[in-house]
Amino acid sequence: MNTSLFASYNYFFDFFSLALLSLPLYFALPSPVMRRWLLTFTGMYLLYFIAPRLLLFYLIFWGMTYLLQNLVARFSKGRFALPVLLATILVILSPMLLWKIIGNDFVVFFNLITNQGVQILSEWLWEVDLIRKIIIPLGISFAAFRAVDLLIKTYVGRISTLSFDRVFFYGFFPPVQMVGPIIEYEEIQLQGDSRLPFDPQDFFEGCKRIASGFFKIFLLAYWLRESANIFGSYSTNHVWKNWADLFLFTWNFYFNFSGYSDIAIGSARLFGFVLKENFSYPYFKRNIQEFWNHWHMSLTRFAQRNIFVPLGGYRPHTQHRAIMATMMVIALWHDITWSLVLFGLFHGIGLIVHRLYTGGVKRASVPRWHDHASRLATYLYFSISFPLLFLPVNKLPGFYLSLIGLQG
Amino acid sequence: MPFMKPYQPTLWGILRIAVWACLFLYLFGIFLPEPQPTRTDPVDTGRPDVVPMKLEEGDLKWVRKKPELPSNHATIAWVGDSSAKVSGFDPITRTRVIQALPTQVMNLLDRNYNNKLNMLFYYTLARREAETYALLLEAISQKPDAIVVTLNPFWVYNQYAIAQADSLFGTTLNNRGLNLDHLIFSSLLVYPRDTVYSLVGNSFRLFRDNLGYHRLFVHDASTSAIRTSSEKPDKLMDVYFKYPLDFWLDMGGKWHGDRVRKLMRVSNPERAYWNQYFLRLELERLSESGIPTFIYLAPVSPELMTDQADADGYFAVLNALQNQFANSPPNIKFELRIPPEITASIKFGDLYHYSDSGMLPDFIASQIQNTLGVNIEKISH
Numbered sequence: 001m002n003t004s005l006f007a008s009y010n011y012f013f014d015f016f017s018l019a020l021l022s023l024p025l026y027f028a029l030p031s032p033v034m035r036r037w038l039l040t041f042t043g044m045y046l047l048y049f050i051a052p053r054l055l056l057f058y059l060i061f062w063g064m065t066y067l068l069q070n071l072v073a074r075f076s077k078g079r080f081a082l083p084v085l086l087a088t089i090l091v092i093l094s095p096m097l098l099w100k101i102i103g104n105d106f107v108v109f110f111n112l113i114t115n116q117g118v119q120i121l122s123e124w125l126w127e128v129d130l131i132r133k134i135i136i137p138l139g140i141s142f143a144a145f146r147a148v149d150l151l152i153k154t155y156v157g158r159i160s161t162l163s164f165d166r167v168f169f170y171g172f173f174p175p176v177q178m179v180g181p182i183i184e185y186e187e188i189q190l191q192g193d194s195r196l197p198f199d200p201q202d203f204f205e206g207c208k209r210i211a212s213g214f215f216k217i218f219l220l221a222y223w224l225r226e227s228a229n230i231f232g233s234y235s236t237n238h239v240w241k242n243w244a245d246l247f248l249f250t251w252n253f254y255f256n257f258s259g260y261s262d263i264a265i266g267s268a269r270l271f272g273f274v275l276k277e278n279f280s281y282p283y284f285k286r287n288i289q290e291f292w293n294h295w296h297m298s299l300t301r302f303a304q305r306n307i308f309v310p311l312g313g314y315r316p317h318t319q320h321r322a323i324m325a326t327m328m329v330i331a332l333w334h335d336i337t338w339s340l341v342l343f344g345l346f347h348g349i350g351l352i353v354h355r356l357y358t359g360g361v362k363r364a365s366v367p368r369w370h371d372h373a374s375r376l377a378t379y380l381y382f383s384i385s386f387p388l389l390f391l392p393v394n395k396l397p398g399f400y401l402s403l404i405g406l407q408g
Numbered sequence: 409m410p411f412m413k414p415y416q417p418t419l420w421g422i423l424r425i426a427v428w429a430c431l432f433l434y435l436f437g438i439f440l441p442e443p444q445p446t447r448t449d450p451v452d453t454g455r456p457d458v459v460p461m462k463l464e465e466g467d468l469k470w471v472r473k474k475p476e477l478p479s480n481h482a483t484i485a486w487v488g489d490s491s492a493k494v495s496g497f498d499p500i501t502r503t504r505v506i507q508a509l510p511t512q513v514m515n516l517l518d519r520n521y522n523n524k525l526n527m528l529f530y531y532t533l534a535r536r537e538a539e540t541y542a543l544l545l546e547a548i549s550q551k552p553d554a555i556v557v558t559l560n561p562f563w564v565y566n567q568y569a570i571a572q573a574d575s576l577f578g579t580t581l582n583n584r585g586l587n588l589d590h591l592i593f594s595s596l597l598v599y600p601r602d603t604v605y606s607l608v609g610n611s612f613r614l615f616r617d618n619l620g621y622h623r624l625f626v627h628d629a630s631t632s633a634i635r636t637s638s639e640k641p642d643k644l645m646d647v648y649f650k651y652p653l654d655f656w657l658d659m660g661g662k663w664h665g666d667r668v669r670k671l672m673r674v675s676n677p678e679r680a681y682w683n684q685y686f687l688r689l690e691l692e693r694l695s696e697s698g699i700p701t702f703i704y705l706a707p708v709s710p711e712l713m714t715d716q717a718d719a720d721g722y723f724a725v726l727n728a729l730q731n732q733f734a735n736s737p738p739n740i741k742f743e744l745r746i747p748p749e750i751t752a753s754i755k756f757g758d759l760y761h762y763s764d765s766g767m768l769p770d771f772i773a774s775q776i777q778n779t780l781g782v783n784i785e786k787i788s789h
Contacts, residue, residue, distance in 0.1 A: 010601065017600035049599055111655065123567075127682045128596060130568050131536075134655045204417040 009217065011178045012263050014049055018042055019270065026271055027198040035195065036169040039271070043172030051132035052125045053114035057095075058143065062171035065092060065147040066164055072154045073161040085155045089148050096144040099137050100336040107136055139178045141333060143171065145302055146182055152306050159185060175267035179260040181278035181298030191273045202272050209266030216259030224252035231390050235398060239405040246403070250383050254283065257296070276301070286374040287358075288350040288381060292330075295382075303330050319355070324348040334389060339396060343388035350381060430612075437613030443620025453508045457481075458527040462543070467619045468602075468609050470579040471546045477526045484776060485528045485547035486510045488558040489535035491706035494765045509762075510556075512769035513776070520777060528552065536563055537686040538571030538597060542580040544690050548697045549584060554776060555694070555701040561708055561725050562668050562760065565677040568656055570686075571597055579606035589689055668759050672712070672721040677728030687732055695737035702775045704743040705729065707768065709756035746771065 022042050029035050047055040068088040075084040099106045111134050119126035150170065153159040162170070162185070170185050227248035234242050261278035268275045282295035292300050304313070308326040312318030324345075331344030366374070387399050453460060461471045477483065486492065492509040510527045517525050528550060530543040540557070547555055563569055578598035581590045594603055609616040653659065657674060659667045677684075694701050705726070713719045726744055733742050746768070753766025762768070 010599075013601035014599055017604040020604065108655075115656075123679060124596075124681050127567050127570050127680075130652065130656055131571050132652065134652050198419070200417040200419050200422050203422060204415070 008178050008260055011046060011050070012267065014046055015042070015174055015267060018045065019267075023270060030195065032193050032195050033165065036165055039174060040165070040168045040172045043174040043177055046174055047172070047177065050138060051135055052118045052129040053111065053132075054135060054138060056117050056121070057110070057114050057137065058139075058171065061092075061095070061143060061147070062168055065150065065171065066162070066167040068092065069150055069154050069167065070161055072151050076155055076157070081155065085151060088151050092147045092151065093144050095137060096140045097336070099140060100332075107134070110137055111135065142176060142178075142180060142182050145299070145333070146170065146176075146184075149182070149302060149306065150185055153185070173268075175264040175273075176275075179264050180257075180296060181261055181264065181275060182302055183275055183298065184301075187275050188268075188273050191271070196272055199272060202269050202274075206266045206269030206271075209262050209269060211266075213259040213262030213264075213266060216255040216262065221252050221255035221259060224248045224255070227252050231387065231395075231399070234402045237402070239403065242402050246383055246386065250283070250379075250386050253386075254279070283379050283382075284375055285378050286371060287378055288347065288354050291378050291382060292327075292347070292351070296330075299330055299333060320352050323351045323355070327351065338393040339388045339391060342393070342396075343385055346385045346388065433612050433614055437616075440614065440621070441624075443617050443624050453511050453527075453529060455511050455514060457523075457525070458508065458511050458514055458529055461528050461530045461546070462532045464619070466622075468579060468605050469616060471530065471543070474528070474550050478524070481524045481526050482521070482554075483526045483528060483550065483552040484554045484556060485530060485550060485552040486556040486558075487530045487535075487540060487543045487547055488556075489531070489560050489563075489706075490533050491560055491760050491762070492529075492531060492558045494762045509765060509769060509772070512765060513773045516769055516773040517776065534563070534569075534572070535560065536566075536569050536571045537683045538593075541686045541690050541693075544693060545580050545584040548693060548699065552699060555699050556772065556776065557690075557701065557703040559703060559705045559729070560760070561705055561722060562671045562675070564687075564705075565675045565680040565683050565725050565728055566671055567676055567680045567683070568671075568674055569653055570680075570682040578602040579609070665758050669712070669715065669718050672718050672725075675721055675725055677724055684732065687729075691733070691736055691740065694740055698739050701740045702743070702772070703733075703740060704746065704772070704775075706760055707746045707751045707754060709759045710751070711756070712759050741775065743775065 022038060026035055026038055029038060044055055044059075047058055068091060072085055072088055075081050095110075099110070115126070115129055118129045150159065150162070150167070154161065166185075170188065173183070173188055176183050227245045230237075230242065230245035230249055234245075237245070258279035265275045265278070276298065278296060278298050280294040280297065282291050285291040285294055303326045307329050308322050311322035311325050313322035313326070327348035328341070328344040331340045331347070334340055334343075387396065391399055457477075459472075459475050463469055463472055488509065494507045494509055494512065508529060508531070510529050514525060514527055528547065530547055532539055532543070535543070540559075544555070544557065578594060579602070581594050581598065581603075584590075605615055605618070609618070614621060657667075657670050659670055708722065712722060729742075729744050733740075733744075736742065750767050750771045754762050754768055755764035755766065757763040
């Protein structure tokens, strides 16, 4: 997985600082349009503080999304509809794909070209941009999938063509610019189109959720932080330490990831937006299908809507192909590496085997020991695949051998 | 739990929670143990009356409080960067300082002022003009009898380096008054979180002494919590992620001398809008304060002049400064061209760091003594 030196918590600290002004102002504004623009400008301003070049990139990205959505709507009926949709999706995904395939060279290109763009617009902002850190295209994986979701929903007629300000509102919605969940437009549509008054209940729930996120990140994940060294030290560790660190690291990763989701969901709730959940106790599920329905749920929902169903996931003769394609998209969303191809295959096979075993039918009741054993087995199955998210393929044999005491 | 009613918040209820939270934080600050005092930037002054003022990176207070100094002593504030230090210091590896230039100057002034001078040394490495302005505000706020400002020819008009990205100079702006300039400055350069931290920090010790408490309780939570992978990024990119200047000027891995030469070549005084703006603000604030001020451009090694492009860059900076300071107020004395015999006496470790400051301390001491006329009356009582 790509590592980033960007600290998401600083993004949220900036957001909360601005919220001291923007939250009362939001509820004081008389029209939904003004409210949408307030949140849009807040999102833009937050990107500006990461780097003006990142803001410029996203202005172009979401401007392009607006144009492409119109293009998809215009060609939605007729024989060119599908090719147009696929072409627009490719355009939207291209920055993310280039970054994941080319890596550092793309980062260099991305920073140079966007910085030059800022210079053309304003020398003052260009000088500010020069003191900001070199960045990877932060948030692009989330933004790209949100944009693709918008295009596909326009194509199938679930969403009518959005106005410019609505696309920007969706694109720059501050809580989810840098972290998950990958929201759908409908999640913010109702509140975004209304002028509901301030609800203390929402505010309270939002605060609780944010506190829960910080608790997970700065206490629980921090407490388990040493386990993150496992992929650097496995060759010298005792086999039991490797197992222990592997399990602890799965929790460290979960607390970090779900903690940020909590903060994002809570931040949106402060403004009255109720976002769908992103994690729901995934390590306590009875089978791998349940696991994937409760781990990074927004990504799973995206893949189910846009990959699994269109490829015939509910038809007997095409379901296995659809499962494999869905898991491959979920895996490669993280990064495009051979390890992640193996991760997709591993979980695709797991889901297919599970489906063959159960016949797709949920069992009504099972003995308690069976229930516990299932949960443990599911967690173990995921934990064993966990190194695939982090290690390059050439280091995998060494790592797995170290788990059975044959390395080091 | 079935016997507990779920809490139904009201606006008034939320306000009450906020008030109680503030009260709790305030009391928490009172009863918490005193944290370790944070360190100042690494500068060895060697004298208790030459006081380093800038606190280490990450401390929300940014500069330390005024130390308790005898009231019958005169105070000089010196806003300097690495060129205000002498010898033995490698700015890249941050190894030990041998002596600070202000210390050498104070050693000379002792004779004439009967050891009744104090120096507040606002020192920071690779100081950019945004920091110069903010440190100058801090220096002025201490109401010193005189101010010395060292300008660095490599940074003063450098468009590529108007501020250090993680600087906390928002603290200074919050404390030193709200005006249109500070609003522009803050809204475009200061992270919103820093503005709020520093505002909150004025009332809550828990925030004000953030770094001390951070060390006491948490150590290095921030970075470890986020970097979950042990996989190291590519080395060159790692440098670039940390030091954007190396990336923009393609300087990764280059020798220090080549790096600063490049800095000089890319300095474009005519288009350095932010730096011009900062310099204008510095002059305005100094003019308002009326404090006698000596500003000098740090001498550079004659080696810089061996390359025509570098020499052109240097003279462009010099000319721009002369133009900008042309109508400066009477309380400010500029010395943009240090006399050649002074420069000739200096031994340079590189292009602008000194291994032997030669007659430079004498020159600065004489400027403080003669030109600024530091309050002799105050000292003699």
